[in-house]
Every structure is written in C-alpha cells, then in structure tokens.
Amino acid sequence: MIAALRRWRDEEGDVAMLGLARVAFGLLLGWNAVRAARELARGYFGDVFHWPLVPEVLVPSRAVYTIVVAAQLVLALLVVAGRWRAREALFASAVLGTYVLLCDRLQFHHNRWALFCQALLLSLAPCDRSFRLAPRLPGVGPLWAARLVGLQLSIIYAASAGSKLLDPDWRSGVVLLERFHLYASQAIAAGVPEHLMNVLSQPAAASVLAKGAIATELFLAVGLWSTRTRVFALCWGTCFHLIIEATSRVEGFTWLVLASYLVFVPRMRWPSGGAATRHHWWSVS
C-alpha cells in the first residue's frame, strides 16, 4: 500500500497529452464564460431571486460580477494559448467558477462543478508543456495530479451510478421510461426514428437500458484504470457520452469527460506492445 502510494506520488511520464486536455478545458471554460456574459447581458443574478451558499455580503455587486466574468474570459484565453501562466489561469478559473456557484446555487449544474474540479486538478499537473503557442518544453513530468483528474472522473461515475443503484425508480427503469414519455416528441422532431422511440418507451426496454446505464457507469469508474480494459472503457465511454449528448441537455459535460479521458491515453498500450507515449503525433510546436 505504502509502495503504491509512493509510486503514485513520484511517478513521472509523458505529459504531452495533458496539453491537449488543457486546451479542451480552456475552451470549455471560455464557453462557460461566454454563457455567463450572455446571461449577464439579460440581467444580473444578484438583482433577482438567487440562493447563495456563502453569506449574502460575499455575493458580488453587478460591477464586480462583470469584472469576474471578463476575468473568466481572459483566463480561458490564457489557458488555451498556453504561452504564459496557463496553469495559474487554469487554477484561477476553477476558483472563480466555484465562487460564482457558491454565490447562487440556482446556477449549480453538475457539469459546471465537474469542470471546475477538473480544471483545478489539472492546474497542478505540468499541462503547459505542449499544445502551446510557444516552443515546446520537455515532455516528461510528474503525473500525480493527472491521476487525480482520472480519479475525480471515477468519483463522478461512482457517485452517479451509486445514486441510481440506490433508487428503486432508477433501477426498475421508471425514471428512464418517464423521460422517454416526456421527450419522445422532441426526440422524434430532432430526427430520432419514431419506431425506435416506440420501442424505447416500453417498460421492458427502459428497464434494460436503466440497468445498462448503471452497469456502464460502474464499469467506467474502474475499467479506465486497468490496462486490460482501458481501451474498451475509453471507446465504450465515448459512445455512452455521445448518446447522452444527442438525447439530453448536459451543457459541456460530454466534452469535459472526453477531455478528461486524455489523462488515460498515454497509459494505453497498443497491440504491438509499445507504449502510446512513444508516438508523439499529438505534439505541436
């Protein structure tokens, strides 16, 4: 146990993929800031009903919040560019984003909280050495924080699966069935074949799908960590999230998860037996 802990703490390896994850997180943070700016243009949340987790005195005024949103935009640009203080910008983005969530829990969404968690963890990894608008830096560095990004993803999967497993309505498929009933017309209008929606709207089909979703989340929570199951888990997880993206409104969660998958990619071993890290096809600059 102690030896494994030491290995995790001191492990070093190729960090090139972390640069790509940083760019993806930066784009998501930028998109989040643009959304906040648009909402601000329609009205400041502090002027109407809001529900802060922090004392009201810590909720920013309209002027201060405008500066916060502008700062989030600038920080996102720094994160994407990677040329100057990208990790600090990533860290500050996570802190500012969390602060806004704490100022109004009506704005809370799991995908936003997950984004800020992952951004903070990635800021502790050397994610600024590749995919940057500057000469590339040495591509080997500590991986402990990248492992935490992966662990956070497993926590999300386990929490989501656990809550569904403990809920009889979820286990039996009632929740999915009702979602199909509520959104069937929208799905059909969006191009989903009507006969497919008719099949999915049957209790037996919803029950099977619900169990499949729970099993998928449980599998992904652990399957990403095993060398034997990682490639399959990445492919299965990608399909799983793309289906959710096509059928539900999850803001940027799909892309956040796919970007988080990048921390597992350098650990993949290809059929030839060589480590993926030997191929630097992703490196730029």
Add this chain to the structure above:
Amino acid sequence: MPYVLALGPRARVLFAAGWVVLQAGLVLTASCRPDGIFGFRMFPEASTLEFELDRVVGGAAVPAPRGEWSARDATGQLRHFSWRDRVTDPVLSSPGTRVFASYGVDAQLARLQRALDDVARHEAEDTETERFVARVVVWRNGRGPDTVVLESAPRGLQP
C-alpha cells in the same frame, strides 16, 4: 522561487488525501441537501410540477393568476406586481405551467420555498399581501398527482 503549483512530495499526499475526503464527504452527504448539489447525481428524476400562486390578504387566499397581481402601496395607489420581476429561474418563473423538475421535485420545492420568502421580502411596495402561498401539484417520476402547499414567511406589514 519555487513554482507555487508544483507541489512537493509531502504536499501532494496531503492535497490528494484532502481532495478525496472532500469529494467523498460531498457525495455521501448529498441527500442531506434538497437539491443534492456537489453529489454528482445525474438525471435523478423524471418529475414534473405545476404551481399556482396565491396571496393571503386579510386572512383570505386571493389567486394571483400567472403570478400577476395588483395591490395598493403605502400612498394608497394601486400598483401592478409580477412574480417574474423577481423570479427568473426557468422552472420557477412559470406559475400555471407544468414544467420539468430539474434535479427532482425536492430540489424545486426547496427552491420554490426560498423564492416565496424572497418575493415576500422584496415586494416592499405591496402593503396588502400578508404572505404568499404556492399550491404545487407534483408528478414524481410520472406518479401522482400529489399536492404540496408552501407558504412564505409572514410579511411584516406596517399598520
């Protein structure tokens, strides 16, 4: 100068332990929070709700259709008020309309209770309404309907 985000070996262990404890604590205590925030409970329900807003005036409930009502201010002038002037949340801002209960019925009932208290506190120019009442009809995962009545805290009206 040491790079502040490059933690040393000891700090790595402490940070990681703290992070895991924090996340585990937030996930395991999510059911203690009505909206389950920080718990990563994705798609927890497929419930819907619809509520009607009433005002209590002189001890009697008076409907406020679609969240609109008129009441006299301190000078005796009749003024128009709207629930939506204060409540802009997509789910809570539509009295009289059946809406999807994002994050579940309990989350939306907790938010609606807060919204009632918030409107009661902030509509200072309405000198007639003693408190607000929401009659909420909920369909939890398709079952129901069940009715829940929420009341704002009494407003301290000046005599």
